[in-house]
Amino acid sequence: MTWELVTLDLDGTLLPDDTVFAAVLRENGHATEVAASDARYFAGEMTLEACFWEQWEMVRRLSLADMHRALRRAAWLPGIAAGVQALQTSGARVCLLTDQPSVLTDFLGRWGLTDAICSPVTVRDGRPVEIDARFDKWDNLRRRLAKWDLDPARVCHVGNGSNDVPVWARVGGSVAAFAPPEVARHARVDTGRPASLADVAAAVLRGAG
Numbered sequence: 415m416t417w418e419l420v421t422l423d424l425d426g427t428l429l430p431d432d433t434v435f436a437a438v439l440r441e442n443g444h445a446t447e448v449a450a451s452d453a454r455y456f457a458g459e460m461t462l463e464a465c466f467w468e469q470w471e472m473v474r475r476l477s478l479a480d481m482h483r484a485l486r487r488a489a490w491l492p493g494i495a496a497g498v499q500a501l502q503t504s505g506a507r508v509c510l511l512t513d514q515p516s517v518l519t520d521f522l523g524r525w526g527l528t529d530a531i532c533s534p535v536t537v538r539d540g541r542p543v544e545i546d547a548r549f550d551k552w553d554n555l556r557r558r559l560a561k562w563d564l565d566p567a568r569v570c571h572v573g574n575g576s577n578d579v580p581v582w583a584r585v586g587g588s589v590a591a592f593a594p595p596e597v598a599r600h601a602r603v604d605t606g607r608p609a610s611l612a613d614v615a616a617a618v619l620r621g622a623g
Contacts, residue, residue: 417587418564420501420618421511421531421555423573424519428491428510428611430592434518435469441484444472462577463549466513474542478517485521497611498526504619507562511571511581513549517542531558552580570618573601589618 425433439448448469455465473481501508509529510519517537519530531554536544548554559566570587571578579600582588590601591614598604608614 416504417501417506417570417618418568419559419562419570420506420508420587421569421571421581422508422527422611423571423575423578424510424512424514424522426574426593427572427591428494428522429488430491430607432489434485434488434514435466435473437488438476438481438484438518439469439472441487442476442480447472463547466547466549470515470545470547473515473518474545476541478537478540478542481518482521485518491608491611493610493612494522494525494527497613497615500612500615501618502526506570511551511555511573513547513551513577515542515545531555549577551577552584555581555585572614572618587618587621589614 422428429437436448436452439445451465451468454460455462498508508527509531510522510527511531512519513533515533515535516530517535519532533545533547535542559569566584567586569585570589571581571585572589572591573581574591574593574597576597579597582600588601588603590598590604591608593601593604603617605614605617
């Protein structure tokens, strides 16, 4: 199968056991606060969106330099550049699909992921000023597909969370990576815990439709 577009989730996928918010906040002296916030979310005491806003209030006080310094130390999935290149060589566009802010997704440009469907952030003097939070992955992708005049059937999405399931239900290809069983069962291909993004790319290219 040749896909016209391959979209990649960020938290829990390209960053297998972490989120970019947590990675940034821990490295900048907020380990206790982010751990407490995550614990309340996993205990069902707050919604994912409420957790986002609570952590964004801490992140937005940092400079972009502080954010990217922290992300350089994060435990990224190996082989991101090679995986992106393999997908692009097949003829597919490749971009991130996440609700995370653009000031953090921009970091992945070093591995060829220069396009992101994400939450745009206005920056002034090297610091975030305002965010347009976009939590509905499918709606965000739908808008981009309309802009590019792409058929959802020619799109493959790689993800790991419950918010990826609505996307999988509407696109032609679906690949789970690092997903719990209750999420992975909604994808056509489950890669388990892949060793690298190159392995994920190989699964995508073998046919995930």
